[in-house]
Amino acid sequence: MPELPEVQTVLDGLEAAVKDRIIADLEGYYPGTVRLSPGLPQSCFPRRFASFERRGKYMIIRLEGDLALIVHLRMTGKLVWDPSPGEILPHERARIILDADQAVHFIDIRTFGKIILCRTEEIAEYLPDLGPEPLSNEFDKAYLATALAKRKAPIKNALLDQSLVAGLGNIYVLELLYRAGIDPRREACGLSSLQLGRIVKHTKEVLAEALAANGTSVSDFRSIDDKTGEFQNFLRVYQKNECPRGHKIEVVKQAGRSSFFCPVCQK
Template sequence: MPELPEVETVRRGLVPALEGRRILSVQQNRADLRFPFPAGFADRLTGRRVLRIDRRAKYLLIRLDGDLTLLSHLGMSGRYSIEAEQGAVQPGDFVHAAPANPRHDHVVLHVEGGVTIRYNDPRRFGFMDLFERDSDSPYLAGLGPEPNENRFSGAYLSEVLTGRRTPIKSALLDQKIVAGLGNIYVCEALHRSGISPRRLASSIPGRRAERLAPVVRSVIDEAIAAGGSTLRDFAAADGALGYFQHRFRAYGREGEACATEGCSGTIGRIVQSSRSTFFCPSCQR
């Protein structure tokens, strides 16, 4: 599932194609994705101008005139693609994914300037919603700080993890504690900070929290700079594949030598909350 860096990469790809442009028409090819589309979905979008595109956690927030917001979650296989008039510049200049199968184009936006934005989602685990105020959206309610916000710090982690009797891996995946983190980047951050994913969250406050918070931030910033990680279906809005996966030190490396300097351990895998956790039992304590 695309995590914060992948969604941020998509947001940045959509900005030059959508911001400031009016949506001329909307082609809605089915009644639902993971959930049904809002009533009057296509009609409510038609004629609106895109003011800006934000992101909160793993959600794209397309801000429209008339105080309307289009919220989009990519699910596991959702992707946006941009088609512009011949000669138009599109962002991205590295390896490109194969074109998405058009039979899975579920929403198509025809925008001013000859731009077409397609939302393609073979598995249909993504979804879209419309609302007027962020406080009205149940998807945004109760989200914790972003990992690259100033509010996310060692002191903050010490406060929210005190007394929690759940593994730190599970705690970091709780969107009410920190918004946008997913399995890949939690595995990477715990490995780089030398903290075992099996350690109880209640043992993190203090010295370990001060070590963990900046590592989480640096992993996210590094992944955004790399365009995210390409695992199976993810591609940016221009079709470009992310390449942070080439920097993985733990995720997906079961049986390989630990990359931590001076460590002779081997990356192992356990299952926590039905998800694979990759870590080094030698240097993560």
């Protein structure tokens, strides 16, 4: 469930906690969670953190000496900073051991999350085809018009496609479509220029607000120091019964996922 604002929040917290520190080791406790690029040096650690970036929902953590960690939380992944780690925790799938006997736990109930260790020149190979960052200038009305021109799928499904725009998930797509006044079932290529403009505007707006609120904590999202986000307090349709104007929210399944929308406000 972590989407762009949640991933950025976790990454910012990680950077604050471990910047200038040294990774002593990377341990995997669940098969497939940690993946090492073939042919890496015999011992990759100890090694110092160099930089912390986000691309879509991926965290890209560069290490000195041209290596990088690519971290994806998928649905239930969490990073938890721990100044005095002990035994393996419940659902702990991997652990980044730091110097001074500290650690960052990778907790992931549903085990879909991944940590990849690779050379910096291999980063692109380990990332899928990702569309523009929604907060960048590249994501504008003209881009969207071109990208959606042949998309007959519902606009909701198109916006969840990471190769079209990178970082949106179910919650923010539904929230931005409510704000834009567009029914999530509308055919993507059938939207007017005015509507595309509203999608761009409200995508940026809802993401900026969620970032300022440190993300949305539905179920169990936490930042790295276990703080909840606050944006759940500002949701207008996701898991709501009524929209802000008092209309009844409708729920439908789209591509296997729940879509919440207001049939009065969204056309």
